[in-house]
Amino acid sequence: MEHLVQHAVTTIHERYGEALSLDDLARTAMVSKYHFLRQFTRVTGVTPGRFLNAVRLQEAKRLLRTTPLTVADIAVRVGYSSAGSFTRRFTEAVALSPTGYRALSRTPRTPRTAVPAPAGGTARPARCGAVGGVLHPGDGAGPPVCVGAFAGPLVQGAPVCLADAGRSGRFHLPRVPEGTWYLHALAHPAVRARGRDTATLLATAGPLEVRGGAAHRVDLTLCAPDWTRPPVLSALADPGPHPLAA
Incomplete structure (x- = not known):
């Protein structure tokens, strides 16, 4: 079964810009969608949908760094129908908005010398x-x-x-x-x-x-x-x- 999951992963990397569904991916693996979902999650540790979303956002990061495309254009290229939904997903996953990430990518690359502060502000948990x-x-x-x-x-x-x-x-x-x-x-x-x-x-x-x-x-x-x-x-x-x- 692992080789069928690998084929599905290859399909995700090649067709991330399309409206791929669980049914589409199961069809490429030639198994039922419920069996495919279980096996894909077992092998990769995540659902096909989360894997697809990660591949889309990784490509979006590349486009933000290397092209002058607008955020709306990039959202469409990587398979999102809504720029708002794309921006929300990107910000949650990357910890920066698309425009913030683009600005950061244009900052001169220097070695990191400071340890980042814990997320969530200055409040310290009690335990x-x-x-x-x-x-x-x-x-x-x-x-x-x-x-x-x-x-x-x-x-x-x-x-x-x-x-x-x-x-x-x-x-x-x-x-x-x-x-x-x-x-x-x-x-x-x-x-x-x-x-x-x-x-x-x-x-x-x-x-x-x-x-x-x-x-x-x-x-x-x-x-x-x-x-x-x-x-x-x-x-x-x-x-x-x-x-x-x-």
């Missing part, structure tokens, strides 16, 4: 736990590396807590709010291909149940995501300055 460990860089990773606690298994939106691992590979998140979180580490290859996007290196652990006063140790190893992983959408995945910098 927090701590998460720390060692990040193993894998092949080709170059600093800086950031490690954050996110709400879900996809690297989308803003983290509730973030730290730099840097060259040492050690990271410490001292004030992670109580709750269930996924730990995501992000890095970029030390050498990037000129004029092309290069896949973010990624490590993920979770779900982690964080309770007040408790400490977790998690060791992570970075690697390039395979075809089963939806694109990384958070603005933290892009090199250079980002909206959460302290």
Whole structure:
């Protein structure tokens, strides 16, 4: 069944601008839509709809960085019938509006030296736990590396807590709010291909149940995501300055 899911993922990458439905994707896999939905979610960790949305927004990020197209034109190109719906989805997933992301992408790229502040303003939760460990860089990773606690298994939106691992590979998140979180580490290859996007290196652990006063140790190893992983959408995945910098 995995090869049928891979075929569906290829279809999503090739036809993201079309009005693809669950029925359409199940038809490409030649199975019932209910069986397809179960198997796709088992293999990729997300529903076909969420995978499709991630691919659309990743292409929108590329168009915002590299073309002068308007936000409305980009929304249509990546399969949205409403610019308002596109802007809302983009802002939730990237942690920046489309226009804000375009402006950020035109800021001169400089190494990030500040650790981003936790999302959600200055208020501190009453009870927090701590998460720390060692990040193993894998092949080709170059600093800086950031490690954050996110709400879900996809690297989308803003983290509730973030730290730099840097060259040492050690990271410490001292004030992670109580709750269930996924730990995501992000890095970029030390050498990037000129004029092309290069896949973010990624490590993920979770779900982690964080309770007040408790400490977790998690060791992570970075690697390039395979075809089963939806694109990384958070603005933290892009090199250079980002909206959460302290």
